[in-house]
Amino acid sequence: MKYSKPLQAVLLALAMTATLATAAAPAVRAPHFAIDGAQFKLDGKPYIIRSGEMHYLRVPRAAWRERLRMARAMGLNTVTTYAFWSQHEPEPGQWDFSGQNDLRAFIKTAAEEGLNVVLRPGPYVCAEVDFGGFPAWLLRTPGLRVRSMDTRYLEASTRYFQRLAKEVGDLQSSRGGPILMLQIENEYGSFGRDHDYLRAVRAQLRKAGFDAPLFTSDGGAGRLFEGGTLADVPAVVNFGGGMDDAKGSIEELAAWRKQGPRMAGEYWAGWFDHWGEQHHRQSAEEAARTVDWMLSQGVSFNLYMFHGGTSFGWLAGANSSGTEPYMPDTTSYDYDAALDEAGRPTPKYLALREVIGKHVKEALPPVPSAPQPRAVPAFALKPAGGLLPQLETLSHARPSRWVRAMEEFGQNYGYILYRKRLDAPAKGSLVLEGLHDQATIFADGRVIGRMDRRRGESKLAVDLPAGAQIDLLVEAMGRIGFGPRLVDDNKGITRAVKLNEDELEGWTVYPLPMDAAALKRLPAAAGDPAAPGFWRGTLQLDKPVDTFLDTRGWGKGQVWVNGHHLGRFWEIGPQQTLYLPGSWLKEGGNEVLVFTTEQPTTTTMQGLADPVFDTPKPR
Structure with a gap:
């Protein structure tokens, strides 16, 4: 077909306009982070998540950067943490994201050290913390049931997510930030099977403004997957043990979810302790072989824990089983992790670093200088009043x-x-x-x-x-x-x-409650050393140093240093020391306050360079 010259000119002009418009239109950009079938993708390229778990509450804020730098040097590219509702809303409507609770600062510090972040906001987290991370004030409402469709509970969790999003929402990968993805609830399949509840949590997250990819995480068994997953949400699997356990768990995940990423949401490279039990250990060789296998298969992972730290204050929780009705957790959350409680690399760290180094193209950063806890001389404590x-x-x-x-x-x-x-x-x-x-x-x-x-x-x-x-x-x-x-x-x-x-x-x-306000009112008074009560002493230092307070001989109780609550001690073990961060100390005199419910057999304490985990004493 032939056109007249005027019509040809019009058509040419229209074609040029369309071309210019197409050229001017912005290209559709791939999301910064995405879950594409069985792959994670970062900026459009396949991405293997090499993560380690580290909780901001369990590590002194002054040490966050050095511990995160240790993670990067071990070959990790991501750090995973829970957000702890109990600490951020200690009373209804009272929020605390400051100091040790500054989750935003923790995430930004991770990004500055070259680490992405996987955030597990709850509302339930487990993590061996009191009430699984729920605020205790929920229990003041008679009959309120957490992890359910109870409207009173859902109203409270909705408020929590909305406040959390104000703190860290802009740090999500959906907005170019380091938070790659977020977990819905936590191991719900080990608790229930109410998919309406899981959908409600997802809706709460989305409505609050969490628009990054979501996932669920459960133990590797069909029953647990059935209860804890949603058909349209990617799932990952949690497990411990060695390479065979990893193979079996990843196979179960693949059988349950034909499409979706292959990831160990928690690979338990150690374990936690209960009072009166043996201290747990897992061999460095077993952990390294398991990580080696996962990387060889293109399986992403999260080491639980990379660095356990300490359940300071009242943070430690408890467990219960059919045979053991109540098992309280120790203050130490050492977890036999790659970094010990004071942040020092262990043989497990070095073994994992060697394995990861074989699978990555880039040279790993050199291992930073490690913290050096020191022994400090014994100092006296005197009775400061019976309870x-x-x-x-x-x-x-x-x-x-x-x-x-x-x-x-x-x-x-x-x-x-x-x-x-x-x-x-x-x-x-x-x-x-x-x-x-x-x-x-x-x-x-x-x-x-x-x-x-x-x-x-x-x-x-x-x-x-x-x-x-x-x-x-x-x-x-x-x-x-x-x-x-x-x-x-x-x-x-x-x-x-x-x-x-x-x-x-x-x-x-x-x-x-033994809170700071109450303890400040304690008078300087003598007391009966045989009765439950308080003891005071002064730790003199030429300079602040990390140390482990030796609590052997003190029975059972709590320790505060310069107002910082270190946590519980108990002579039954296995834990016999309390980690004392140097950042909580000062040059000169440091006030030590001890509360005991049992008569001590000593009147001094000293600091040790290393923790003590001994054979538990039956009681």
């Missing part, structure tokens, strides 16, 4: 007809004391129903017995006169954080106190 004489200083009395759980008094952590003066003689069995977790029983100020939930203890034979004062000091040793029993692990005495079959009424209750 009972200082109750009014540390707490405010609350009358209560019945004993009740500490959460009902607005308390989240610590100790709680129930006091009653007997109206009549008491002879027979004193029964503490629902003891959570350990009780010291006083009669007229004298210790007459102890009960331990770990051993199922709940009764004490008594023969007391009318008018005697009984005090029940109960220590919360960490809420259960995994399994069905986590939903209602309230603390204190959760049901009743009885004398034989008769429930005792008329109590005065003293919540003892």
